[in-house]
Amino acid sequence: MTGRAAPSPRVPGPERAPSRRRFLGASLAGSAALLSGRRGFAMADDAPAQSPGDGPRAISGDHSEPDWKERYTLTVGARGGDLVGTTEKALQAAVDQVAARGGGTVRILPGTYRLRNAVYLPSGVRLLGSGAESVLIKEPSVRARLAASADWYDREITLADARGFRVGDGVCLRAKNPNTGGPVVIKRTLVARDGNRFQLDRALRDNLWLEKGEPTAATLFPLLSLEDASGVTIEDLALDGNRGANENLDGNYAGCIFAQDCSRLTFRRVLARNNNGDGLSWQICHDVLVQDCVSEDHAGLGLHPGSGSQRPIIRGNAVRRCEIGIFFCWGVRFGLAERNTIEDIRTAGVSLGHRDTDNVVRDNAIVRSGRVGVLFRDERREFAAHRNRIENNRIADSGPADGIGIDVQGQTEGVAITGNEIRESRGPASRIGIRVGTSAKDVTLAGNRIEGFGRDLADQRGT
Numbered sequence: 033m034t035g036r037a038a039p040s041p042r043v044p045g046p047e048r049a050p051s052r053r054r055f056l057g058a059s060l061a062g063s064a065a066l067l068s069g070r071r072g073f074a075m076a077d078d079a080p081a082q083s084p085g086d087g088p089r090a091i092s093g094d095h096s097e098p099d100w101k102e103r104y105t106l107t108v109g110a111r112g113g114d115l116v117g118t119t120e121k122a123l124q125a126a127v128d129q130v131a132a133r134g135g136g137t138v139r140i141l142p143g144t145y146r147l148r149n150a151v152y153l154p155s156g157v158r159l160l161g162s163g164a165e166s167v168l169i170k171e172p173s174v175r176a177r178l179a180a181s182a183d184w185y186d187r188e189i190t191l192a193d194a195r196g197f198r199v200g201d202g203v204c205l206r207a208k209n210p211n212t213g214g215p216v217v218i219k220r221t222l223v224a225r226d227g228n229r230f231q232l233d234r235a236l237r238d239n240l241w242l243e244k245g246e247p248t249a250a251t252l253f254p255l256l257s258l259e260d261a262s263g264v265t266i267e268d269l270a271l272d273g274n275r276g277a278n279e280n281l282d283g284n285y286a287g288c289i290f291a292q293d294c295s296r297l298t299f300r301r302v303l304a305r306n307n308n309g310d311g312l313s314w315q316i317c318h319d320v321l322v323q324d325c326v327s328e329d330h331a332g333l334g335l336h337p338g339s340g341s342q343r344p345i346i347r348g349n350a351v352r353r354c355e356i357g358i359f360f361c362w363g364v365r366f367g368l369a370e371r372n373t374i375e376d377i378r379t380a381g382v383s384l385g386h387r388d389t390d391n392v393v394r395d396n397a398i399v400r401s402g403r404v405g406v407l408f409r410d411e412r413r414e415f416a417a418h419r420n421r422i423e424n425n426r427i428a429d430s431g432p433a434d435g436i437g438i439d440v441q442g443q444t445e446g447v448a449i450t451g452n453e454i455r456e457s458r459g460p461a462s463r464i465g466i467r468v469g470t471s472a473k474d475v476t477l478a479g480n481r482i483e484g485f486g487r488d489l490a491d492q493r494g495t
Contacts, residue, residue: 178205310330357398376400438466
């Protein structure tokens with residue numbers, strides 16, 4: 033740790049794929065094997081050599097397959113294409129047909145597509161847009177109280193005022209549990225109607241009772257939704273959550289993209305903007321690659337690797353003006369966040385906490401975070417973010433007069449903070465470069481360059 037000036041944060045450069053062995057070393061040797069970001073065929077280091085021209089075959093149940101030069105493809109457009117339309121109905125019809133043929137590509141031609149429901153993506157589908165010229169935007173939300181109680185086995189609801197609701201709409205039903213007072217959140221589609229009475233695509237599976245429950249329905253949903261899907265790719269699309277015209281729905285249920293219980297997902301060159309919730313959120317999803325995306329101006333989190341997600345790779349993205357930049361949720365392990373630019377975040381640029389272990393955060397530019405550049409949340413030992421590495425990041429101008437570059441809270445153990453450039457250009461005030469809390473243990477600090485703070489290091493252990 034020296035007092036010399038650190039260079040200005042730079043935007044991450046072009047991709048340079050790390051070798052498997054090099055990455056494993058950075059992830060703490062012997063912890064686990066992290067899959068590479070490449071979604072094609074990959075061989076283990078000790079696999080027998082193949083003859084030239086050999087490669088994977090398309091075999092039932094095997095996720096590795098040839099790099100086919102042509103795939104089954106449908107186009108959707110406003111004025112032309114295999115399917116013509118500008119709503120989720122045309123997009124969903126194309127996705128369903130491709131999936132029914134065993135997988136392939138849906139190409140979205142330039143245009144603006146207005147959504148009253150999510151587009152649900154099944155396994156084996158590639159959704160390919162035309163860059164910023166293919167825009168999916170959420171229609172404004174409406175909300176109404178329920179006029180009658182509904183039980184967990186019901187497939188219908190009755191609204192007090194059904195104006196603004198249509199058959200086909202995606203809805204979020206919210207209430208209080210009448211016994212515990214806890215939240216009830218149910219996402220469904222309206223599939224039939226008689227006045228203010230609507231049939232749902234599936235049973236409620238929870239009680240919506242007027243007494244104590246205060247149930248409501250609102251037309252809220254993610255723009256793109258994935259559930260129990262694998263091998264899905266989303267590329268070259270602009271997704272607009274229309275934040276000013278929609279109620280909030282947090283990232284445990286929605287986002288511009290929301291995935292639940294999925295694996296082997298790729299989100300590449302996606303622009304996600306203006307959502308009243310999260311940008312990209314994936315919950316209990318494994319081997320997710322998020323690369324060269326932009327996530328900006330959301331009420332919630334920019335990138336949300338959610339509970340239980342294993343081996344996410346978050347590379348080369350730009351995250352701007354969100355509540356938190358990259359939020360490692362519960363039990364996110366063996367992840368890599370590298371060469372991202374995280375700017376003007378309202379609280380923490382990067383946040384790690386509840387059982388988020390064995391992750392690497394490196395070579396990122398984290399600039400002008402509202403409270404702290406990198407935060408280890410305050411967790412007791414059983415749940416703390418152990419064995420993470422924060423290395424070679426450029427962290428600048430974090431927080432107000434008492435802001436902190438890197439803050440290690442809770443009973444966090446085995447953390448390595450090395451080679452970072454932590455700079456403050458607004459004056460020292462009460463700002464701290466690195467703070468290590470009283471309960472943290474085995475925190476390695478090495479080669480960090482810190483400049484411009486009231487205190488370079490506030491190590492509270494043993495005090």
